Amino acid sequence: TPAYDYLIVGSGLFGATFARLATDAGKRCLIVERRPHIGGNCYTEKLEGINVHRYGAHIFHTSNRAVWAFVNRFAEFNNYINSPKAISGDRLYSLPFNMNTFYELWQTRTPQEARQKIASQRFTGEPTNLEEQALSLVGKDIYETLIRDYTRKQWGKDPRELPAFIIKRLPLRFTYDNNYFSDRYQGIPIGGYTALFDAMLEGIEVRLNVDYFAHRTPLGRLARKVVYTGCIDQYFDYALGRLEYRSLEFDNAVLETDNFQGNAVINYCDTSEPFTRIIEHRHFEGSSSPLTVITREYPRPCSGDAIPYYPVNDAQNQGLYRRYQELAQGTENVIFGGRLSEYKYMDMHVVIESAMNRFRSESRQASA
Ligand code: FDA
Known part of the structure; x- marks a missing residue:
């Protein structure tokens, strides 16, 4: 009999949640992770005494009590509230679009004034592209000041060439x-996400720097089932073609100040800078460091070894994904889960909930 019940490929949130629940239920799990660290894209590392979010800013939020209780088993969360700012031209604006933003744009003070202003600028036809879609949702000023150039940088294309569905x-x-966020619970795990993953994976065997595809057959023999959280097209050797993604490049800098921008997240919404955001990590948890660490975030094409971040969920890629999904459904003893296997942007709480559901249906099957 195999030594493990589950071989889990990937130590991100899906793999780690599944491994914890299975282990708690008395199952034997082995995790293999190709990176030199656990945590997937939630990974944080200490730099100058500050927990740096290595793969982009991660703010935990959920309205699901079971998910909130689950993460609180492994870390205490602070009361961080995400209130990003946006720079466009020589002005600073509040996000998400709210009465503060409207005041900053038009000096409107009442909801009625703001509603009128927006209504007078809306595109009223049937939107055929992202620009028209955005114009019909928020009108000209918000679109041109805070959305147009940011979107162009994010996707590397003119919003008029992008499909309307990107912005629902x-x-x-x-x-x-x-x-x-409008969720009931929100915060940052005190001590960083890596500490949370360390606690979540306590007592579970993890092999780092192991790429599943380099040892597929011997690893497969070790367990009854595989939980696969990598790219679904790679699992099938890209047999039907590659699913398209957008990537990001993170450029870190240590600065000799204890406060560079006064906020964790500032978006850069015009074309004067090529990056879309600057993250100042100390503001997530507070820090007494005399230095600060900032990260400029540059959207990039996803070619070569670039890390896939945002799926390009257009009709063509969705069609291709559905064909891979059919192959996955026909694959016995493999559970496909997580953002890369489902080819879907998912927030952390959604991934945890999805892993909980998958484990529950697994247990039900096993006891049937
Ligand atoms: P994830 O990618 O984290 O883990 C998969 C793991 O599998 C990786 O560690 C990978 O190395 C490993 N792997 C893949 N193939 C392998 C192979 N062949 N062999 C071995 N290992 C393999 N959410 C939120 O709630 N709040 C937020 O603020 C943010 N912010 C945010 C910013 C940015 C820039 C992005 C792109 C995303 C977010 N998210 C977010 C979403 C969050 O990152 C996401 O929900 C989780 O990371 C998904 O966890 P997964 O386990 O699905 O994938």
Whole structure:
């Protein structure tokens, strides 16, 4: 009989959640991770005494009590509230779009004034591209000041060449509320995400620097089932073609100040800078370091060894994904899960919930 019940490929949030739940239920798990560290894209590392979010800013938020209780088993969360700012031209604006933003744009003070202003600028036809879609949702000023050039940088294409579906909703909030998320629970794990993963994976065997594909057959023999959280097209040797992604490059700098920008996240919404955001990590948890660490975030094409970040969920890629999904459904003893296997942008709480559901249906099958 195999030594393990589950061979889990990937130590990100999906793999780690599944491994914890399975281990708690008395199953034997082995995790293999090709990176030199655990945590997937949530990974944080200490630099100058500050927990740096290596793969982009991660703010935990959820309204799901079971998910919140689960993560709180492994870390204490602080009361960080995400309130990003945006720079465009020589002005600074509040996000998400709310009464503060409207005041900064037009000096409107009441919801009624702001609603009128937006209504008078809306595109009223049937949107055929992203630009028209955004114009119909928020009108000309917000679009041109805060969306157009940011989107161009993010996707490397003119918004008129991008499909309307990329922006389904652009929430407008008619209160003076700069809290980006509207979930019940929100915060940053004190001590960083890596510490949270360390606690979550306690007592579970993890082999770092092991690429599943380099040892597929021998690793496969070790367990009854595989939980695969890597790219779904890679699992099938790209047999049907490659799924398209957008990548990011993170440029870190240590600066000799204890406060560079006064906020964790500032978006750069015009073309004067090629990056889309600057993250100042000390503001996530607070720090007494006399230095600060900032990260400039540059969107990039996803070619060669670039890390896939944002799936390009257009009709063509969705069609291709569905064909891979059919192959996955026909693959016995493999559970496909997580953002790369589902070819979907998912927030952390969504990934945890998805892993919980997959483990629950696994247990049900096993006991049936
Ligand atoms: P993840 O990519 O984290 O883990 C997969 C793991 O599998 C990786 O460690 C990889 O190395 C490993 N792997 C892949 N192939 C392998 C192979 N062949 N062999 C061995 N190992 C292999 N969410 C949120 O709630 N709040 C936020 O603020 C943010 N912010 C944010 C910023 C940016 C820039 C991005 C791109 C994403 C976010 N997210 C987020 C989303 C969050 O990052 C996401 O929900 C989780 O990282 C997904 O966890 P997974 O386990 O699915 O994938």
